[in-house]
Amino acid sequence: xxxxxxxxxxxxxxTQDVLLDDECREADCxxxxxxxxGKRLASEASEGAESHSKQAPYFMxxxxxxxxxxxxxxxxxAAPPAAQPMAPMERRQFPGQPxxxxxxxxxxxxCLVPPSQPSEPPNAPNLPPASYQPQYQPQYMPPAPPxxxxxxxxxxxxxxxxxxxxxxxxxxxxWEVLKIPGTRTMHFFALGDWGSLxxxxxxxxxxxxxxxxxxxxxxxxxxxGCKTDQMTSCFAGDVCDQSCHFTDVDRQAQVAVATQMKxxxxxxxxxxxxxxxxxxYWGGINTECGSPMHSINAVTQQQFSEIFExxxxxxxxxxxxxxxxxxxxxxxxxxxxxxWDQQIAYTWASNRWRLPALYWLQRVEYPDQDFSxxxxxIDSNAMDVKPLHADPEHNICGQKHNPPNAxxxxxxxxxxxxxxxxxxWDMWREQKTWVQKKLTESTADWQIIATHFNCGHExxxxxxxxxxxxxxxxxxxxxxxxxxxxxxxxLGGLTCFITGGGGGITxxxxxxxxxxxxxxxxxxxxxxxxxxxxSVNYRGESLGKYRVQPKALAI
Numbered sequence: 001x002x003x004x005x006x007x008x009x010x011x012x013x014x015t016q017d018v019l020l021d022d023e024c025r026e027a028d029c030x031x032x033x034x035x036x037x038g039k040r041l042a043s044e045a046s047e048g049a050e051s052h053s054k055q056a057p058y059f060m061x062x063x064x065x066x067x068x069x070x071x072x073x074x075x076x077x078a079a080p081p082a083a084q085p086m087a088p089m090e091r092r093q094f095p096g097q098p099x100x101x102x103x104x105x106x107x108x109x110x111c112l113v114p115p116s117q118p119s120e121p122p123n124a125p126n127l128p129p130a131s132y133q134p135q136y137q138p139q140y141m142p143p144a145p146p147x148x149x150x151x152x153x154x155x156x157x158x159x160x161x162x163x164x165x166x167x168x169x170x171x172x173x174x175w176e177v178l179k180i181p182g183t184r185t186m187h188f189f190a191l192g193d194w195g196s197l198x199x200x201x202x203x204x205x206x207x208x209x210x211x212x213x214x215x216x217x218x219x220x221x222x223x224x225g226c227k228t229d230q231m232t233s234c235f236a237g238d239v240c241d242q243s244c245h246f247t248d249v250d251r252q253a254q255v256a257v258a259t260q261m262k263x264x265x266x267x268x269x270x271x272x273x274x275x276x277x278x279x280x281y282w283g284g285i286n287t288e289c290g291s292p293m294h295s296i297n298a299v300t301q302q303q304f305s306e307i308f309e310x311x312x313x314x315x316x317x318x319x320x321x322x323x324x325x326x327x328x329x330x331x332x333x334x335x336x337x338x339x340w341d342q343q344i345a346y347t348w349a350s351n352r353w354r355l356p357a358l359y360w361l362q363r364v365e366y367p368d369q370d371f372s373x374x375x376x377x378i379d380s381n382a383m384d385v386k387p388l389h390a391d392p393e394h395n396i397c398g399q400k401h402n403p404p405n406a407x408x409x410x411x412x413x414x415x416x417x418x419x420x421x422x423x424x425w426d427m428w429r430e431q432k433t434w435v436q437k438k439l440t441e442s443t444a445d446w447q448i449i450a451t452h453f454n455c456g457h458e459x460x461x462x463x464x465x466x467x468x469x470x471x472x473x474x475x476x477x478x479x480x481x482x483x484x485x486x487x488x489x490x491l492g493g494l495t496c497f498i499t500g501g502g503g504g505i506t507x508x509x510x511x512x513x514x515x516x517x518x519x520x521x522x523x524x525x526x527x528x529x530x531x532x533x534x535s536v537n538y539r540g541e542s543l544g545k546y547r548v549q550p551k552a553l554a555i
Contacts, residue, residue, distance in 0.1 A: 153296040153301055153349040154296075154349065155293075155294055155295065155296065155345065155348035155349050156348060156349075157348070158347065158348050159175040159176045159347075159354070159356065160175070160176040161173065161175070161356060163293060163294050163345070163348040164293050164344070164345075164356075164357075165293055165294075165412075166293070166411055166412030167293070167340075167341045167344050167357070167358065167411050167412040167413060168357070168358065168412045169357070169412070170356045170357035170360060171357045171358055171359055171360070171427075171430070172357070172359060172360065172361070172430075172434045173356060173357055173360055173361070174360070174361040174362070174363060175354060175356060175360060175361070175362050177363045177364070177365055178271075178272065178321065178362065178363070178364045178365070179364075179365045179366075179367060180271050180364065180365070180366050181366075181367060181368050182368055182369075183368050183369060184269075185525055185527075186271060186366060186369070186525065186526050186527065187268045187269065187270040187271065187523060187524065187525055187526075188270050188271055188272050188273065188274060188524050188526065189261060189264075189265070189270045189272075189273045189274070189521055189522065189523055189524070190273070190274040190275075190276070190450075190475050190497075190499045190521065190522040190524060191257075191261070191273060191274075191275055191276070191499055191502045191521045191522075192275065192276035192277055192278060192327070192452070192476075192477025192478070192498075192499045192500045192501075192502050193276075193277070193278040193327065193477050193478070193480055193500040193501065193502045193503075193504050193505060194254055194257070194258075194275075194278070194279070194502025194503055194504045195216075195254070195278065195279045195280035195281055195303075195307050195308070195502075195504045196215055196216030196217055196218050196219065196253075196254045196281060196307060196503070196504045196505075197211060197215060197216065197217040197218070197219055197281055197282065198215040198216065198217075198286075198302070198303055198306050198307055199211040199212045199213055199214070199215050199217055200212070200213070200214050200215065200306075201299075201302045201303075201306070202298055202299050202302060203286035203287055203299045203302075203303075204286075205281075205282055205286055207219060207220055207232060207235070207282075208220060208232045208233075208235040208236040209236040209237065209238075210235070210236065210237065211235075214306075215306060215307065216252075216254050216255065216306070216307055216311065216504075217235075217251075218235070218250055218251060218252070218253045218254065218503065218504065218505065218506060219281040219282055219504060219505040219506065220232040220234070220235045220506055221480075221505050221506040222506075223243075223244055223245060223506055223507070223508065223509065223510075224243060224245075224509065225243045226241055226243040226244035226245070230243070230244055231244050231246065231506060234246035234250075235250075235251065245509070245510035245511075245512070247510070247511055247512045249511055249512075249519065249538055250506055250507070250511065252503075253503030253504075253506075253507070253511075253519050253538065254307075254311065254502065254503035254504055255311065255503070256503060256519060256538040257501070257502055257503040257519050257520060257521055257538050258311045258312055258503075259538075260520070260521070260536060260537075260538060260539070260540045261312065261317065261521055262312075262313075262314045262315075262316070262317060263540060264316075264523055264536065264540070265314065265315065265316025265317045265320075266314065266315045266316045267316070268316065268523060269316050270316065270317075270320060270523070271320065271364075272320055272321040272322070272323055272364070273312075273317075273320060273321070273322045273323070274323050274375065274450050274475055275322045275323060275324040275325070275450075276325060276327070276450055276451065276452050276475055276476055276477035276478075276499060276500075277324070277325045277326050277327025277328075277329075277330060277451075277452035277477055277478075278327030278328070278329045278330060278452065278477060278478070278500075278502075278504060278505070279308070279324065279326070279327065279330055279343065280303055280307060280329070280330060280504075281329055281504045281505055282329065282333060283329060283331075283332040283333045283334075283335065283338045284326075284329060284330040284331060284332055284333075284338040284339060284340050284343070285299060285300050285303055285330075285338060285339035285340070285342045285343060286299060286303065286338070286339075287299040287300075287338070287339045287342075288337050288338065288339060289337050289338065289339050289340060289341045289342075289408035289410070289411060289413055290339075290341070290407075290408060290410040290411055291339065291341070291342055291345070291411070292411075293341065293344070293345045293411055294345075295345070296342065296345060296346060296349050297339070297342060299339070299342075300339060300342040300343075300345075300346060304346060304350075304353070308353070319351060319352055320352060321352050321354050322352055322353055322354060323354050323362050323375055323377060323450065324343075324353065324354055324355040324377070325355070325359075325377050325378065325379055325450060325451055325452055326340055326343065326355070326358070326379055326381060326452065327381070327452040327477065327478065328381045328383075328384045328394075328396060328452065328453075328478070330343060331381055331396050332396060332401075332402075333396075334392060334393055334394065334395055334396065334398055334400070334401040334402075335396065335398075335401045335402040335403075335406065336396045336397055336402060336406065336408065336413070336414055336417075336420050336424075337402065337403065337406040337407065337408055340413075341408065341411040341412075341413060343355055344356065344357065344358075355377075358379045358427060359376075359377060359378045359379055359427075359431045359434065360377050361374060361375065361376055361377070361438060362374070362375045362377065363375075363444065369527060369528060370528060371445040371446070371527065371528035372443075372444040372445055372446070373444055373445065373446040373447075373448060373526065374438070374442050374444040374446070374447050374448070375448050375449075375450055376435055376438055376439075376447070376448070376449045376450070377449075377450050377451070378431050378435065378449060378450075378451045379427065379428075379431065379451070379452070380428070380451040380452055380453040380457060380458070381396060381424065381452060381453070382424045382425050382427065382428035383453045383457050383458075384396050384453075385397045385420070385421055385424040385425060386398065386421075387421065388417070388421075396420070396424065397414075397417065397420035397421045397424065399417065402417050402420075404417070406420075432461065435449070435465065436465070436469055439465060439469040439470055439471060440469060442470070445528055445550060446472050446473070446526070446531070446550055447469075447470055447471050447472050448471075448472060448473045448474075448475065449462075449465070449471060449473075449474050449475070450475040450476075451474075451475075451476055452476065452477050452478055453476060453477075453478050454476045454477065454478040454479045454498050454500065455474065455476050455483070455485050455488065455490075455491070455496035455497070455498055456490065459490050459491055462474055462491050462494060462496070463490075463491050463492035463494065464492075465494075466491060466492050466493060466494035466551055467492050467493070470550075470551050471494060471551065472531075472548065472550050472551050473494075473495055473496075473531060473548055474491070474494060474495070474496040474497075475496075475497060475499065476496060476497070476498050476499070476500075477498060477499055477500035477502075478498070478500050479498050479500045479508065480500045480501060480505055480506065480507050480508050480518075481498065481500060481501045481507055481508045481509070481517050481518050481519075482497075482498065482499055482500075482501045482517045482518070482519075482520045482521075482522070482535045482537070482543065483497060483498040483517065484496075484497045484498075484533060484535065484544070484546050485497065486546045486548075494551075495533075495546065495548045497522065497533055497535075497546075499520075499521060499522050501517070501518055501519045501520045501521070501537075501538075502519075502521065503519050503538070507519055511538070515537070515541055515543055516537050516538075516539075517535065517537060517543055518537070518538075519537060519538040520535060520536050520537035520538055520543070521536055522534065522535055522536070523536055529549060529550070530547055530548070530549060531547070531548045531549075532545050532546070532547050532548075533545065533546045533547075533548065
């Protein structure tokens with residue numbers, strides 16, 4: 001069965017409850033089965049059924065019967081085997097040559113040995129137009145990198161916590177309270193999907209000609225009817241199909257957004273940044289997991305230095321905490337053994353990077369204005385965890401791209417590929433229990449969740465958190481633009497926004513239109529009774545303001 005929905009123009013995506021996902025391809029735009037589950041539950045589930053049921057509705061299980069909560073449905077409805085609903089592998093190949101993926105991402109372990117030729121070419125609908133004849137196909141392999149020296153960074157006790165030995169040591173822990181004095185108007189920024197490719201150094205990531213120079217370089221990706229190889233050709237300076245709507249800002253999108261953040265920070269003085277993940281493209285820190293948590297390796301130091309520290313600096317941003325979570329690309333995109341553990345370890349080597357665990361809590365107090373906020377930072381990347389052979393280009397635990405011996409148990413992660421699926425989904429269930437407990441216990445005036453996957457995943461659960469546990473606001477990314485779902489009907493009245501336009505990867509649509517919502521960030525003002533969301537694009541234009549008020553605890 002197909003689970004594609006007709007694509008709406010992203011520029012019109014602010015329409016109530018239009019939810020996009022980064023699995024959109026070609027002229028179609030996918031609404032993930034998890035989002036379908038949210039819509040189904042929002043309209044059909046009773047309050048009692050929502051509260052404790054761990055089964056997904058039949059409609060969703062018909063599409064993804066492998067999910068843990070679908071076991072009963074599969075048994076009752078005699079659903080087909082899990083492999084049947086998935087598209088054939090050929091449909092997931094990039095257009096053109098079967099080896100097109102390795103031409104664009106030669107650093108992937110999958111590409112060290114050329115894949116075998118498929119018996120048939122990709123289905124005709126996935127091929128580029130007959131008129132498209134690129135003069136150049138990127139074939140770069142990274143030059144032999146220099147030997148990485150020992151990092152000069154040292155980890156020390158921070159936030160009231162000693163450096164961990166395992167990534168899970170502080171899951172659910174609270175960082176020390178951030179106290180912000182003063183009676184001025186208080187601001188914080190929100191940003192996601194921002195970390196571009198670094199084409200130099202010890203582990204370069206080179207997608208197109210020119211990408212071997214000092215970064216950052218935007219990751220090229222399909223846009224509408226424009227295929228990824230066509231967009232790559234645009235970035236390389238070769239034939240550029242008009243359907244790609246390629247613009248100068250695409251080439252340096254992260255820097256363009258950061259420039260506007262700097263300008264506004266110098267005037268508004270945000271107290272911190274909420275970062276919703278996809279911190280480094282293509283696949284996070286470009287080395288494997290397993291380095292000791294008490295040290296920072298040279299690859300980690302270089303990527304943070306060039307893609308984070310150097311880019312987000314200046315008056316108003318220097319020294320400001322970044323409250324962070326991981327995105328699916330930080331785990332590895334389609335593998336789990338990239339150095340996501342080093343992003344956690346970097347917390348104890350930085351004065352502003354805060355990612356002490358996979359899920360954690362930050363309390364912020366404004367003593368001179370008599371209010372407080374609790375940010376629950378959670379990892380929603382189980383949404384991209386599927387059975388071994390399913391959806392290989394969007395499966396953190398898939399067999400196709402993970403090395404056979406992939407493991408992260410040295411620092412507390414999954415012990416092998418077989419363990420990955422259960423490990424990730426168990427963590428998601430643990431977080432749901434933890435979130436409800438923390439919301440129940442909270443004494444703060446505001447309760448906010450920040451996570452990577454966009455508005456619409458686990459919709460029924462977030463609806464319940466708003467209506468029964470007092471959640472006030474949901475901050476997300478993953479879709480590569482800026483959207484606000486104010487008082488969302490799907491979420492039972494909860495306001496959710498997407499800030500996935502940080503510029504690390506090509507935006508969903510043409511960014512050249514006036515008042516474009518494709519690349520940007522959010523500037524939020526907060527006091528005891530109101531939060532005002534303001535979307536700001538890469539030109540510094542305000543795209544509108546939305547007011548949110550606290551939801552009284554309803555239990």
